[in-house]
Amino acid sequence: MSGYLESITPDSLSGIIFALEGVAGSVVLLNGPTGCKFYHSATSDNQMIRQLEFDPLNYPERWYFGQPRVPCTYLDSGDYIYGSREKIAEALKYINNNVRHDLLAIVNSPGAALIGDDLIGIAHSALGGGAVVAVETPGFSSDVCAGFETGVLALLDAMNPPKLDVRPKTVNLLGMSIYQKYYLGNLAELRRLLGLCGITVNCALCAGCEVAEIQEISSAALSVVICPEYGYGTAEYLKELYGTPYYICDGPPIGFAATEAFLCDICKAIGCDPTPAIEVIERARADAYVHISRVNSLTGLPKGVRVSVEGTYSDLYAYFKFFTEYFGMLPEAASVVCPRAALFKSKLEGLMRSYGLTDVPERDIYDAQSELVFASGATISRFKNARKKFVGIENALPGLGYIDVIPKSHYGVSGALLLVEQVLNGLMF
């Protein structure tokens, strides 16, 4: 039957919820049925651990339904007819009085959005004022990254951070979400490398940041957009409101060369010295070299290995650039998630054109003859089920079930080394 289902990916509702869940100390009330809640609570809790255990007896049945995150108003058919005012107000009062939080947000489910309840009005009358983030329209079937930015911008609008003096050598990191599989390791790695250059991360917006960091978001010298699909609109917003200049990475910093360019560009923009970080990169390249060289001397690989990748346009651009130019592997198929977020579409097409491989973005990843596939666990397992001969490497959620105790990264130097390791172990010879 169907081989590869591009439509089975999260949409903007998830993007909004994960954006707001990405603020430490937030409570995101889902105004919707419990069916919309369970997945979001489980994923948020897995990605950004804040609880010790799963015992449902520790969480109230109503609103939390035995889970630690994303309380909900458990709407039913009557609420669709009469509106959800009472349930929202009751839940807000409970949370406000019983759950420690720095930020309160309400997000409508798709069904709830059709009722048209005035979320802010209800919140104000229930809580008597105070900043509440409300997203009334979850963006039916829009891309997850569009939803993420909707959530981020609603958050900034509601918090209305003050304009502060700029602190030199500080950056905000934009376009990183807890929905990204390795967000924690990626963030730690970027902090480390920027730190080597003397740069401090002011706020990693909605990627585990504190409310206090958001309040000071205007003090950064530069906004760095890691994934443009998730952060370009925010960068524009901050520039317009606070005059913060921004830098859009040439795709996420995946691979040694991309990481070096990333650091050099940022250092140049805010007057720092990338030399210490570049030395780290060079040492890592040396470490990688010896492993690749040994495998290559036995097998001739990884050169010529056919590789397919699933991701946003900027992910695809960054992964393929690294795989092709560093390893000498051959791009086979590029499967785009969030195709409507097309900022990097032409860059990807240009890259493939430069390799003489214009059909790669058009080729169906399911039918492609790939030896290595970088994709979500859902796609990898689907291909396994079709008895395809390939090695699958996870680069996105949902995963196959491996529990990462050590935070891993695909970004920066650590990320490049992990990818070298994954590629070498994924070779079939």
Next chain:
Amino acid sequence: MEIAIYGKGGIGKSTVAANLSAALSQQKHRVLQIGCDPKHDSTRLLLPYGHKLTTALDYMRVTNPQDYSLNEILAAGFGGVGCVEAGGPEPGVGCAGRGIISMFELLSLFGLKERYDITLYDVLGDVVCGGFAVPIRREYADTVFIVTSGEFMALYAANNILRGIRNYDGGNKRIAGIVLNRRGINDEAERVGRFAEAIGLPIIADIPRSEAFAQAEAANKTLAEFDSDGAEAGIFRNLAENIVHGIGKYNAEPLSDDELEHIVAGTQDAQQTSPQIGVTDAVCTTVVGMTDAHTTDVNKTKAQTGTETPSKPHEQDIIDFTSPNRYLSKNVIHSEPLHGCAFNGALTMSAQIKDAVILAHAPKSCTYISYQTMSSTGRRRLFERGSLLPSSIAPNLESTDMGEPEMIFGGMEKLVGKVAEIKKQKPKAIVVVSACPAGIIGDDIDKAQDLGDAGTPVFTLRTDGNMAGDYLQGMLMCYTELARQVISRSVRPEENLVNIVFEKVISKNTADNFALIESYLRQMGVGVNCRFLCDTDYESLKNFKKAPLNLLAHRDYTGKLLEDFFSREFGSKFFDLQFPIGLSETESWLRSVAKYFGKQAAAEEIIGAHKLLYENEIEKLRRKMSGKRLMILTYNHDIDWILGAAIDAGIEIVKIGILNFSQDEGFRTKLKLPVPVEEKYDRDNRTADVKKHRPDILLTNYTSISAGDVPLADTIPMAPGVGFFTGLDMIRRWAGLLAMNLKGEWEQDERLFRKYYTR
């Protein structure tokens, strides 16, 4: 006969409807009038002054579905006219259109309209959304009247109504004509006449401005009751007679906005292609000579059905919840907060038909969330054990990805297109399941059944997200509806075959359990025909009746409902034991199955070998475990497998608390237990109970540090594995842990987590 009366708000629809109902009742017809307007005043003139009729939606809001009673929302008015009001939310909140849909579902449960000869729907001013269009869907009104005055906005609304009707009608002719309710404006008859002519409809009644209406209304009466001899009452009498004797019906041919404006203003001729219809001052004009009109004769219909008039409505006014049409989940029955949604439950179960494509009529988020529910266990199994379970790993699930345009303009076009696209893959069947937004906007997914053919039939499950109920309700809908639609009733049973019914598809041990049961059956020479619904295919499902015996995997609340359903609807025979867990159950189960198929010798061979092993092992454990104290707090309602093994091992059971669980109800045991079982256990008592009973072993579904300091805290699986050794294996594990007092050094590090966990 079902009549819908539409028109702009405030145009007098309710007055027309009530007077028409009264006139029809005077002609000895059993009439039902349903007010489909949140302001719920449609039947006011029919009911005694001051009568407070509880609206259907208010009633549903506060009443447990099991207690629904028709008497609470139906009242008999003048002439025995049955009066029902939908009601709905206050202006500016909620979704009144969805309310209309819910009310129709309720009335359908009561089979209300079947008790009357004529049903009148008095509908809100305009067909503003799918909900208010319900009465003009093809399965409802067969006759539509449009009430209008000569005012432009009234005619504009009338034209809009025609657009709504055209969307539903295709080639059907259902519009009987225009009722002109005069407001006394200049040129009124001519304006309406030009409009009627342009759209090809007759003016079926012309109601003058008259004090008689005001006087009757002031007396809270219809004209038939207030002054039945008056000329105004005669208008409705004539209209009623026309309806009863057969009335012409026409297509909806709405005008463009420009055409409407010109025609009303008299600056453009009416369409020459339209039938010529004269506007007269006559009380009622019945159009004759329209050869393309379809007619309906109520008397003829009654004669054909053999019903007599008038007669009292049926006595039956309570929904029969033991009816096979009503299989409800525990959440729905008890009006509890809904756990999960019916959409998800129905998708998960449908996807077990491996060669069908399941189409979610939903936004992406709904489909994706369901996909995660059904595939996460499969992915983990692939990771852990390399096992491939197609319906878990790669469910054939697709989505219409309803977007903003569908929310506003309806999603049927997209659904139809998607079904056509899927048919090109040539699946054995397509199952369409609807999410909340589809239900709220009123998409009628059942229409998609017409898109099926012999090669690829299309089935529909109208779950409307969680509007049908919780996850379990969706499962039940899927089980019962697909069984009804797919299973062939003419298939003959064959020997030595069984069906396996109700395996839990998202449990991790389902595949292993099935493999073990299948191996037992194989050793007895019995084969498996269909796994309903688990990792099966369309043909197996169709040939369900080939197996003379059905084995329930789980005989819990849902299992018993399914047994009831299949026994009633298919005459299926069910084995009275569920898949056996633990020694005692496995022994009984094997003997009973063997007896049914006459394979006793094979069963005794299996039992003998396993029982010897069990007894040897339990004897060793008894030496270590005798006198240990066991406390169990669990969602599981059937735990004899562990209680039996614990008793065999000499363990003292000090407390059993059963937590409320949306998927099951009623603790079950065959053991004589040493302590009473506390059902609906209050979670807040846990710490105190641990202190009071001082268990050596605390068994719960989730271990918790807050449970207190017990020597051993362990977890009980929600769906334990089958076979002789399930309980034994768990006790062996406890014995090992207690003997070495193994707790794990890591448990001491909670304080460090709290100290440092700030990454």
